[in-house]
Amino acid sequence: MALDDIRTRIRLAATAAGRNPDDITLIAISKVQPLERVEAVLEAGHRIFGENRVQEAGEKWPDFRERFDGVDLHLVGPLQSNKLNRALDLFDAIHSLDRDSLAKKLANAVQSRGSCPKLFVQVNVGREPQKAGIDPDGLEGFLKNWRDTLDLPISGLMTIPPADDEPEKWFGMLKQMAADQGLTELSMGMSGDFEAAIAHGATHVRIGSAIFGERTAAG
Numbered sequence: 454m455a456l457d458d459i460r461t462r463i464r465l466a467a468t469a470a471g472r473n474p475d476d477i478t479l480i481a482i483s484k485v486q487p488l489e490r491v492e493a494v495l496e497a498g499h500r501i502f503g504e505n506r507v508q509e510a511g512e513k514w515p516d517f518r519e520r521f522d523g524v525d526l527h528l529v530g531p532l533q534s535n536k537l538n539r540a541l542d543l544f545d546a547i548h549s550l551d552r553d554s555l556a557k558k559l560a561n562a563v564q565s566r567g568s569c570p571k572l573f574v575q576v577n578v579g580r581e582p583q584k585a586g587i588d589p590d591g592l593e594g595f596l597k598n599w600r601d602t603l604d605l606p607i608s609g610l611m612t613i614p615p616a617d618d619e620p621e622k623w624f625g626m627l628k629q630m631a632a633d634q635g636l637t638e639l640s641m642g643m644s645g646d647f648e649a650a651i652a653h654g655a656t657h658v659r660i661g662s663a664i665f666g667e668r669t670a671a672g
């Protein structure tokens with residue numbers, strides 16, 4: 454299946470970059486995909502998945518979790534504060550932290566639950582008005598505020614680079630920003646550019662259509 458090809462390509466890209474393939478986590482992005490395609494990837498033994506909508510995830514993953522052990526589910530799309538508790542019920546990792554107000558609510562919720570998802574701050578590297586994420590110039594202040602007021606670990610940075618440009622320079626930029634902030638994990642790289650992302654240090658690649666096939670609806 455396509456999953457095997459993707460795993461091979463990840464291994465090759467890691468080796469070519471002088472990296473250990475085990476340091477790269479493959480998140481299979483299952484948004485909008487027919488359930489039987491997702492099920493086939495679960496049957497093949499894969500357990501790490503990503504969704505971009507809280508509600509959509511809530512419609513399919515509780516059932517899959519009952520049938521398959523060890524599912525690790527990542528939210529890669531926007532998080533509204535009114536869906537925060539639902540998101541914390543569903544997800545093991547959140548890649549889309551992008552504002553202070555969310556941070557405070559998250560800290561409160563995590564404290565009352567006693568467990569914290571893995572957290573990435575989303576950076577809008579291309580400063581595109583239509584895209585979510587913190588402006589690159591605001592990252593340092595955001596992290597400082599976060600560290601001064603909250604006691605939750607940030608694992609790394611996430612980005613979706615501008616679509617109409619060579620992704621390499623944006624991946625390099627995110628890597629540098631993470632290094633400057635002492636963060637070690639990088640969520641970057643999708644179906645069309647994950648090898649370039651791995652060459653620039655990606656630790657989490659988010660791959661949808663190259664695993665499941667083209668999406669039939671907008672996602």
Ligand SMILES: *Cc1c(COP(=O)(O)O)cnc(C)c1O
Nearest residue numbers: 482505529643644659660661662
């Ligand atoms: C849909 C999506 C992906 C996967 O995109 P593909 O091009 O299908 O691999 C990755 N990251 C995010 C945030 C997405 O919304």
